[in-house]
Each structure stands twice: as C-alpha cells, then as structure tokens.
Amino acid sequence: MNDLNNYLRMHYHIILTKECNLNCKYCGGGSDSQPKEIQYSISNLKSFLSKDSAPVIEFYGGEPLLRIETMKRIMDAIPGRFVIQTNGLFLDRIEPQYLEKFNAILVSIDGKKNVTDEWRGIGVYERIIENIGIIRQKGFHGYLVARMTVAQGTDIYENVRHLLDTGFFDHVHWQLSFEMFWEGAEDRIEDWICSYNKGISSLVEWWLSEMRKGRYSGIVPFTGIMNSLLSGKDSKLRCGSGIDFFTIMPDGRVSACPVSVDFDFSVVGSIFNDSPFSLCNKVRVGEPCISCDIFHICGGRCLFVNKAQDMLRENGYSLICTTVGHLVGELHNALPRVVKLIEKGTVRRSDFDYPEFNNGCEIIP
Numbered sequence: 001m002n003d004l005n006n007y008l009r010m011h012y013h014i015i016l017t018k019e020c021n022l023n024c025k026y027c028g029g030g031s032d033s034q035p036k037e038i039q040y041s042i043s044n045l046k047s048f049l050s051k052d053s054a055p056v057i058e059f060y061g062g063e064p065l066l067r068i069e070t071m072k073r074i075m076d077a078i079p080g081r082f083v084i085q086t087n088g089l090f091l092d093r094i095e096p097q098y099l100e101k102f103n104a105i106l107v108s109i110d111g112k113k114n115v116t117d118e119w120r121g122i123g124v125y126e127r128i129i130e131n132i133g134i135i136r137q138k139g140f141h142g143y144l145v146a147r148m149t150v151a152q153g154t155d156i157y158e159n160v161r162h163l164l165d166t167g168f169f170d171h172v173h174w175q176l177s178f179e180m181f182w183e184g185a186e187d188r189i190e191d192w193i194c195s196y197n198k199g200i201s202s203l204v205e206w207w208l209s210e211m212r213k214g215r216y217s218g219i220v221p222f223t224g225i226m227n228s229l230l231s232g233k234d235s236k237l238r239c240g241s242g243i244d245f246f247t248i249m250p251d252g253r254v255s256a257c258p259v260s261v262d263f264d265f266s267v268v269g270s271i272f273n274d275s276p277f278s279l280c281n282k283v284r285v286g287e288p289c290i291s292c293d294i295f296h297i298c299g300g301r302c303l304f305v306n307k308a309q310d311m312l313r314e315n316g317y318s319l320i321c322t323t324v325g326h327l328v329g330e331l332h333n334a335l336p337r338v339v340k341l342i343e344k345g346t347v348r349r350s351d352f353d354y355p356e357f358n359n360g361c362e363i364i365p
C-alpha cells in the first residue's frame with residue numbers, strides 16, 4: 001500500500017444518483033449528463049476502497065436519499081466512516097442502525113424560513129426542521145451541519161445567526177452561489193458584495209462577543225481559518241478536491257470535485273483502473289492563486305472556479321477574492337483577541353480544531 005496511506009485521510013463522495021427531488025433556483029436539479037444512476041457493482045466499489053485502510057465515504061447526489069437502499073447496501077458492505085450531504089426531505093427515512101453510523105450529516109438549508117423557501121421551495125424549511133428533530137430522537141449523535149448556499153441578496157449575518165439560534169446545528173457552513181459570478185448573470189453584484197462583507201464583519205464581532213461569554217459558536221469558515229492562523233500552518237486547497245477528496249461518478253470514473261464532474265479537467269481516473277492514492281495531486285489550482293498574497297491561508301478556494309475562469313463574468317474572480325480577502329483580514333484582526341481568550345481559558349484551543357476530519361465543508365465560502 002502506498003506510503004501516502006499513512007498520513008492522508010482520503011474522502012470519497014459517492015454520487016448515488018443525479019436525480020433530485022427539489023429544483024432549487026440556483027441549481028436547477030444538478031448535472032444532467034448520463035448515466036444518472038450507478039453502473040458499477042458494490043463489489044467494484046469495495047475492491048477500489050479496500051486499498052484505503054480508513055476511507056471516509058460521503059453520500060452525495062442529486063439527492064442521495066432517493067437511493068436509500070443502495071446507500072444502506074454500501075454501508076453494510078464497506079467499512080469506513082460515513083457522511084451524507086442531503087436536502088433533508090427524506091432524513092426521517094433513515095433507520096436508527098444507519099443513523100448511528102454517520103459521523104456527520106450535512107443538511108442544505110439557506111437560513112430563515114423565507115430565505116430557504118424562496119430558493120429551495122415552499123415548505124422545505126419546515127420539513128428540514130421536522131426531520132432534524134426526528135433523527136435526533138432516533139439517536140443520531142454525530143455532527144449536524146447546516147450547509148447554506150448564499151445567493152445574491154442574502155443577509156449573511158441574519159441567516160447564519162438564525163441557524164445557530166435554532167440550537168439544532170453543531171456547525172453552520174456556507175458557500176457563495178456560483179451562479180451570480182457566471183458570465184451572463186445580469187445584475188451587478190458589487191453592492192451586494194459590499195453588504196455581504198459588512199455582514200461578515202458583524203458576524204466576526206458577534207462570534208468574538210460570544211467567546212468572551214465562554215460560548216463557542218460553530219461557524220465553519222471562521223473556525224477553519226482561525227485554526228490555521230493559530231497554528232501558523234499553511235493550508236492546501238481546503239475542500240481537498242484532487243488532493244484527498246474525490247468523487248466517484250455513477251459510471252465509476254473519478255472526479256476531483258463533486259460539482260465539476262462534467263468537465264474534462266476534473267476526471268482523474270476510475271475505480272476500475274486506478275487505486276485511491278494514485279489519484280492524488282493530478283490536478284491542482286493554478287494562477288492567479290499561486291501568486292496571491294493570501295494563497296497560504298486561502299489555499300485557492302475552489303478548483304472548479306480556478307479551472308473554469310473563462311466562464312466567469314468580467315471581474316468575477318476578483319469579486320470572489322474580495323470576499324475571501326475581507327474574511328481573512330477580519331479574522332486576522334481578531335486573532336490577538338482570540339489568543340487572549342484561549343490564554344485566559346475562556347475558550348479552548350481545541351474549539352478551533354474543526355473538524356476531526358474534513359467532513360465536506362469547503363471552509364472558504
């Protein structure tokens with residue numbers, strides 16, 4: 001077995017189906033390319049993953065819980081640690097013996113009821129909240145992570161605060177919606193980026209004020225970046241795509257990133273012809289990230305966007321980077337105060353060790 005196996009924790013998104021039971025405005029149902037359903041056998045998958053002694057398997061879609069029986073067969077057949085990214089509508093269908101095998105469940109929810117329902121569909125927010133209650137009652141003790149897609153116009157401060165205030169989620173993460181940066185997006189977004197950045201500043205101040213009261217709030221981007229600032233260690237691309245995070249497509253090919261499966265740059269091998277550790281580092285972020293002043297802390301943010309820059313609107317890349325620079329700058333300013341709070345014992349250094357292993361959050365929104 002390759003030496004890499006000794007120190008790399010490898011993650012595998014498994015696309016159980018490309019079908020989805022929602023039609024979110026910023027997504028439109030995901031990838032339409034064929035095949036949409038798994039073509040390989042579970043023994044093919046098992047044979048591929050058997051070359052990794054500690055795989056983290058993350059079910060992904062489309063909506064993975066549309067193929068709950070396949071998911072259960074994989075969980076029965078393959079030893080590993082399990083994570084799922086779901087829209088939450090069918091969470092109540094997972095039986096307790098499978099729920100307890102999940103280290104983390106990531107639920108897509110965009111914030112308050114009106115925001116979630118506007119983008120994801122009427123009634124979605126309530127179904128999610130109901131189902132979260134059900135899985136907790138059934139004995140799910142792992143991490144529950146709210147995954148927001150932040151579309152233009154979203155008030156980041158209000159909506160992150162709301163999700164934390166529900167008390168249901170251990171962590172809240174968000175990604176900026178791709179769609180507002182693509183070529184052809186109509187509205188100017190500079191004003192919204194400005195208000196988003198202001199919201200981030202307010203959220204950092206609130207996060208610090210909570211810490212001063214001895215309360216740690218699991219805001220994933222803040223935690224991940226602050227952890228790096230505290231340790232002084234440089235970061236790789238934080239989502240891990242192409243490094244230690246891969247996606248097994250329904251036809252058995254392996255993509256570096258779960259979102260860019262239809263792009264040639266992203267396909268790095270297959271479960272039939274390759275072993276897991278031979279896939280690492282075949283594709284990496286390039287310029288402008290490598291020459292960027294904060295590359296060591298940002299890590300390049302997104303491989304897909306880096307490789308598909310020609311699809312972005314004019315200034316699209318620099319607009320995204322404005323948000324990253326602002327976020328990193330605010331956390332850098334907060335660093336001395338965080339260090340003092342750790343020294344005083346108000347919060348623990350270990351509060352910033354999120355997570356034990358990357359469970360599918362990209363850290364940089």
Ligand code: SF4
Binds near residue numbers: 321
């Ligand atoms: S801030 Fe932008 S240019 Fe700099 S590393 Fe991050 S994504 Fe790349």
Ligand code: SF4
Binds near residue numbers: 259
């Ligand atoms: S951040 Fe970009 S490269 Fe990473 S998983 Fe998301 S879309 Fe893929």
